[in-house]
Every structure is written in C-alpha cells, then in structure tokens.
Amino acid sequence: MDLLYKIFFDPFVQMGSAPDLLVQTLWEGLVSGVLYALIALGFVLIFKASGVFNFAQGIMVVFAALTLVGLHAMLRQWGVSSGTIAAYLALAMTVAVMFGLAFAIERLVLRPLVNQPDIILFMATFGMTYFLIGLGELVFGGEPKVMIADDLHLPRGAIDVKMLGGFVSFQKLDIAAALIASVMVAVLAVFFQKTRIGRALRAVADSHKAALSVGISLEQIWVVVWFAAGIVALVTGIMWGARSDVSFALETVALKALPVLILGGFTSIPGAIVGGIIIGVGEKLGEFYWGPLIGSGIESWLAYVIALVFLLFRPQGLFGERIIERI
C-alpha cells in the first residue's frame, strides 16, 4: 500500500504543494525536449528524402560544432582581432564546409549506391560516422572544447520570474534555443509540404525511377537534403555546445533522438518537435518526482519506455504517414 501511495499519489501531492517547482521542471523538460527535437529533425529530413536512417547525424552535430570552434580559433590565431567578426566568419565558413560535406557524401557514398536496398545505405552511414570521428579527431583533436557562445552573441544569464509563490528561472540561452528551433521547424515543415523542391524530396524518397521520369535529378536533391541536415546539425551543435561543451560525447545524445523519432514518426517534422517535447518533459518529470523511489538515474532509460508504450498503440508514431497495405 505504502509503495502504491508513493507511486500514484505522493508525486502529485508534491506537484500541487510546490507549483513553482513543477513549472521549473516542465520548463527544463521543454528545453531539453526542443534540443532532442532538433537532433531528430536532422534524422527526419534525410529519412523523408531517402528512406535512410542516417546513423551519422549525431557525429555531424559534433563535426559541425568542432569545425565552428576550430575555425574560430584559427582565425583568431591568424590575426582577426575581433572575436565577433571571427565568430561570424567562422560560422559562414562552417556552412560552406557542411555544403562541401553534403556534396562529397552524394558523390562518394550515395551515387555509387543508387538502387541498393535501404539497409546498404544505412550501413554506409555507419561508415560515414567512423570516418567523421576520425577526421574530426585528426583535424581538431580529441579534447573537449568550449563553444564560442559569447562571440556569437548568444544571450547569457537568466530571467527570474516570480510566480506561484516562488521563483522560476528561465535561462536566456534556453529561450533562444526554443525560439530558433521553432522557427526552423516551421520553415522546414512548410518547405516540405508545399513547395516544388519539398515535393521533389518526398518524391525521391518514394520511388527513384518515378522521380527520374518526371525530371527530378537525384544528385541535386540529395545534396540539398544532406546540406539541410548539415545546417540543422550545426544549429544543434551550437545550442548543445553552449549548454555543455563541444566533445565527441555529444554524439551519444543523438541516440536520444531514436525514441523521439519512434514517438513522432520518422516522416513527420511536426512529429519530431512534439515527440521531442513529450520525451523531454516526461524525462524530467519522471526523474524529479518518481526518480527518488528507485534511487534516481531513470533519465537514461525512461525515454525508451515512453516510446515503447506509444509504439504499442501507434506503430507509425504520432504523426507518421499511415501504413497502408492493399491486399
């Protein structure tokens, strides 16, 4: 009885008795959810346009962030005195690098594998992952680096709001991250659904030969989509990096995108964001209110359990395309 009380009543009593703490927890969950969603977004982009689960998305985040920080340091060394100018110059250069990366991936990995089964392309993304890890360590070194948040003029500090008989503190950086992520998701959703290139991307995912027959160039589409995924990776890298630091450990965060994708559906951009928020909020609430019951640490696996439960009821995810099979 006592255990049942602790599971089903006590947490809610706590929530009710300290609403400011609840709001704070929800906010923290929301923010980490938005960041999960950003990572998931990179996966969704590539999955939508090529039906391939891109294992390398996580390392692309790290690689983009490392490139940005590395180039910034180099520019400073070469005598660019203003940190701000160096930062934005490095940003532009990183965008160019991500474009080059997309171009190279299309040329060297995807093009030779046209018409191969999806599993082959999936394995190829494994290869890309290890290649990028190696390249990143070779060029920028393996030690953790600090994101150039100040030079990029990302907001710092927190806003403390008095509410519900206490204080809730909102990190300005978190607010910025949430805003940027929302704008990106909105733009990408409209782009995919309503424009020529967006349609072409979805068409390529559905059928290569039909896409070719209406005059869509696979090469061009793949460069566009990998470039878009690279930009999403860069933004993710900056935001995550500013919260912790830039290291290869960041790559494992990408695995958190998996439950988000299962929840939201592999093909849905709004699904990525809603899935991300459900996972993020669920994790934080679970950790804070139910965690102490079993000695904490549930944050690392709770996401997968949440995803599993959703999977039982909606195998295609919350927003995924319906699975239609004509018999």
Added chain:
Amino acid sequence: MRAPSGPNVAVGDVLLSVENVSLSFGGVKAVSDVSFDIRKGEIRAIIGPNGAGKTSMLNIINGFYQPQQGRITFNGQTRSKMRPHDAAHGGIARTFQNVALFRGMTVLDNIMTGRTLKMHKNFFWQLLRFGPALTEEVEHRLRVEEIIDFLKIQNIRRTPVAQLPYGLQKRLELGRALAMEPDLLLLDEPMAGMNLEEKEDMSRFILDANNHFGTTIALIEHDMGVVMDLSDRVVVLDHGIRIADGTPDEVKSNQAVIDAYLGVAH
C-alpha cells in the same frame, strides 16, 4: 477500326527516330538492330509477345538504358547517351508497367511533381514559400486542376495514392505524365490488369490526350483489340528483332506477326 484522326491532329514530321539500336545484358540480346520512327501527333504502338524487348525499347528512348549501338534522334537532336532526367528536360514523359507513383503523397502532390521542370523559382524563395515562389505555385496548381478535371478524379484529390484502387493509380500516372506537357508520351501497358470498363475509360483518355493536347504517344499494350483501335501505326518486335511495321491492318495480316503470336509448327 479507328476513324481517321481528329481534325486538330496533324500527323506530320518525324519526332523521334530510332536507328539500328542494339542493347544486350551480358549474353542476352534484349534489342537487336531495331529501327523505327514516331511522327508528330500520332499514336504509335509497340507490340510483341512477352520478352520481345518492348519495355527495353521504351527504357532506351527514356534514357533508363543506354544502347550499345545505334542512334536516337529526338526533336532533331541526335544523341548517344542520355540520363532519364535529361529525357524529361527534353520533353519525354512516361508511365510504367508496374505503377510507379509516389505512394505516400496525395493525388494532387503526385501530379504537381509532374510540374517540377516547369517551375523555376529559386531555393530561397521556396524555403520561405513567399513572393514569386507562391505565385508560381498557384499558377501551376491551376494547370494541375485542369488535368484533374480532364481525368475526372476531382473527388480523390487529397487521397494518399496508396489507398487508391489499381485502375485509378494507372489513371493518375497518366495524369502526372500529362502534367509535364510532354512532346512525347511513353505508356508502358497502360491497360494491364484492368477490367473492360476501365480499359474503355483509359482508351478514351489516351485518345482525348492525343486530340486535345496534340500529344504524340507511343504505347506498349497486350490487348490487341485496344491496340488496333487506338493506334495509327504499329511496330512489332519479337525476341528483340523488328518483324513488322505498318498500319494496324497491315500488321494484322502479316504472316511473321501471326507466327510470332501463335507459334509455327516446326
């Protein structure tokens, strides 16, 4: 027998000519030394028993396969090598034997993809879907609506393609090809697996497309009744070799064709 082509169709100059084309896969000769032409405004049928090389021929014209020998002249331009999306740029549209639609997308979006090459506004406007890109989108949507009316599929506009019955999928594939406003439309067995009523509908659409839009059509079909009714000229392949070429009447009475279809006593 088909009445003489409608008044708006003037069967005229040669649009596409295939000269001595050969294609083999390893030791298998899919097409050997085949020549024929397609004239502007006509409906041209390619027939033959299974494995005759009909689809291979279409794939060559469309750029999916590259012939080892021979020349293809389309719209006055001779080429030896071409890729499918170049063919689409050049004005060749096609449908497939086993329907190749974008299954996850709606009917409307599928036909809109046919407009891809007609839309030119750049990436950044597209990203915002604003200004010129939006105007363009609306303009092309209008053209697509005309095709939807033409094919009488207004009521399924927003249905995901995978939910549609087979006959409608075939019709939609024709719609997507027509949306490209092609100079040459290649139809690979447009009536395969259809019942009589569906076949009649499809024949009507093909004739109308030829009449109203003046589209030149090359089609592969197994239903002899349909082929003889629809087409102006017929080329017959067997084992990759051209065995006859002429009007439906000529072909029907050709001994080599009869042998190929019915077999000869050895």
